[in-house]
Amino acid sequence: DIQMTQSPSSLSASVGDRVTITCRASQGIYNYLAWFQQKPGKAPKPLIYDASRLQSGVPSKFSGSGSGTDFTLTISSLQPEDFATYYCQQYNSFPLTFGPGTTVDIK
Amino acid sequence: EVQLVDSGGGLVQPGGSLRLSCAASGFTFSDHYMDWVRQAPGKGLEWVGRVRKKTKSYTTEYAASVKGRFTISRDDSKDSVYLQMNDLKTEDTAVYYCVRVGPSGSLSLDYWGQGTLVTVSS
Numbered sequence A: 001d002i003q004m005t006q007s008p009s010s011l012s013a014s015v016g017d018r019v020t021i022t023c024r025a026s027q028g029i030y031n032y033l034a035w036f037q038q039k040p041g042k043a044p045k046p047l048i049y050d051a052s053r054l055q056s057g058v059p060s061k062f063s064g065s066g067s068g069t070d071f072t073l074t075i076s077s078l079q080p081e082d083f084a085t086y087y088c089q090q091y092n093s094f095p096l097t098f099g100p101g102t103t104v105d106i107k
Numbered sequence B: 001e002v003q004l005v006d007s008g009g010g011l012v013q014p015g016g017s018l019r020l021s022c023a024a025s026g027f028t029f030s031d032h033y034m035d036w037v038r039q040a041p042g043k044g045l046e047w048v049g050r051v052r053k054k055t056k057s058y059t060t061e062y063a064a065s066v067k068g069r070f071t072i073s074r075d076d077s078k079d080s081v082y083l084q085m086n087d088l089k090t091e092d093t094a095v096y097y098c099v100r101v102g103p104s105g106s107l108s109l110d111y112w113g114q115g116t117l118v119t120v121s122s
Helices: none
Strands: A004-007 A010-013 A019-025 A033-038 A045-049 A062-067 A070-075 A085-090 A102-106 B003-007 B010-012 B018-025 B034-039 B045-051 B060-062 B070-075 B080-085 B094-101 B109-112 B116-120
Touching: A004 A085, A010 A019, A019 A033, A019 A085, A019 A102, A033 A062, A045 A062, A045 B109, A070 A085, A085 B045, B003 B094, B018 B034, B018 B094, B018 B116, B034 B070, B034 B080, B034 B109, B045 B070, B045 B080, B045 B094, B060 B070, B080 B094
Parallel strands: A010 A102, B010 B116
Antiparallel strands: A004 A019, A019 A070, A033 A045, A033 A085, A062 A070, A085 A102, B003 B018, B018 B080, B034 B045, B034 B094, B045 B060, B070 B080, B094 B109, B094 B116
């Protein structure tokens, strides 16, 4: 199975900050990497697919990059609605696997 | 508008069975693979399995943790996908989400249901 790791596991940031979350795969996954945002009690919301493509309706303050084993999600200017948990997920091979999540909270 | 409505969750005893349903609307259901993903209370996301579309013979994939106990099926005439869960264990307690797989060329998970809670407890 492909193991996904994320760093940091949590971070505190202020409104307006630029935030970067890193995701690493235990083996190469090309660009078959997605990012999700989840708020308490809600279903995950897809943000990014194919490592860098924005899902429909997702604001351009979110961006993704990387290929192979190392990926990043960047939020260019954090807003109050962005405080949430973020998960990466690989879909290169079965079983599909998720990272453990990065919680972004208010400093 | 794409909608996925999950239902069928509830309280079940260890060793019991439960069948979850997901009703889809707003897109051509038969064109898409469908997945189930779960999330134990306070934990991360775990992929459960997939059912492919008719042109791929409705083949399925499962996580090792559920293989042999869970079965995913679909009824394209009803725009619905199902998760039959047998021999349930306490560790199967989770919110279960039905998820649409994106179009060919990008098999990402692009739409999620609201989830349905399954509690396995005596």
